[in-house]
Amino acid sequence: MIDLFQERLSEIYRGFIEFIPTLVIAFIFFAVGAFIIKLIRKFIFTRIVKRSKDPVASQFVTDIVLVIFYIILTLLTFRALGLSAVTQTIIGAAGLTTFIIGFALKDIGENFLAGIVMIFDRPFEMGDLIQIDNQLGRVIRISIRETTIKTTDGKDVYIPNSDIIKKHFINYTIDDQLRETFEISVFNSNNIRDVIAVVQDTVSGFNQILKSRKPAVLIKNFENGTVQLSISYWYSLRGTRARDGQLKTDIMLAVLEKLKENNIAFPDHVQDIKLAENTS
Secondary structure (H helix, E strand, O other): OHHHHHHHHHHHHHHHHHHHHHHHHHHHHHHHHHHHHHHHHHHHHHHHHOOOOOHHHHHHHHHHHHHHHHHHHHHHHHHHOOOHHHHHHHHHHHHHHHHHHHHHOHHHHHHHHHHHHHHHHOOOOOOOEEEEOOEEEEEEEEOOOEEEEEEOOOOEEEEEHHHHHHOOEEEOOOOOEEEEEEEEEEEOOOOHHHHHHHHHHHHHOOOOEOOOOOOEEEEEEEEOOEEEEEEEEEEEOOOOOOOOHHHHHHHHHHHHHHHHHOOOOOOOOOOOOOOOOOOO
């Protein structure tokens, strides 16, 4: 029994020794192939991705090509090891495996396909200010599975690509222009036409305001002896792809100061409450 075990062990050892040269050759083959793929990746990145007008899509296509290269290299390495049967088994089972994985990982596959659609259809770019449901933020990363936005309070929100395709979303900065709106109330005893002219001139005086789109001052409502005005203006983001809250503050302060300068009366929403004395 012991002799049989030793003989079997010796056969395995001799077989392993004979297999070492093949293993070394296969290892060298895989290492050289991986090195060549790395050089190809570096070449594609420096010559195509960096110079591309759409680096996100270029990077995505590059990653897909590299994955295909690595799959081919792995199959060729199996052949170099003499494992042709294993290679054929892998290829033969690929169809069934794809079906099983696709069914089990339905959501991941859905996000993958949605990412492909977004890469080529591109509803937004890196840095755009977008809103999906109640999440408002700037796009900081677009991957094949999810999109990451940084909200105005500094949180990173990871949104599955399938949600972006299915749900309604808003892109505020796609054309590098944005509209802002605020409201004021003035007493109806004022000359409302003069008030509108003063507000328009004040808002138009800011350099950031688009000259092609004149600020609009519209009467929204009449209420309790006042006139409610809605002021809207368009301004250029100047490539920042972010809302300019300071600009809105400066405009509102300038309008307030100009109204006071022209002695235009407006309510301060303070009510006087008089209590009747009980004389009985």
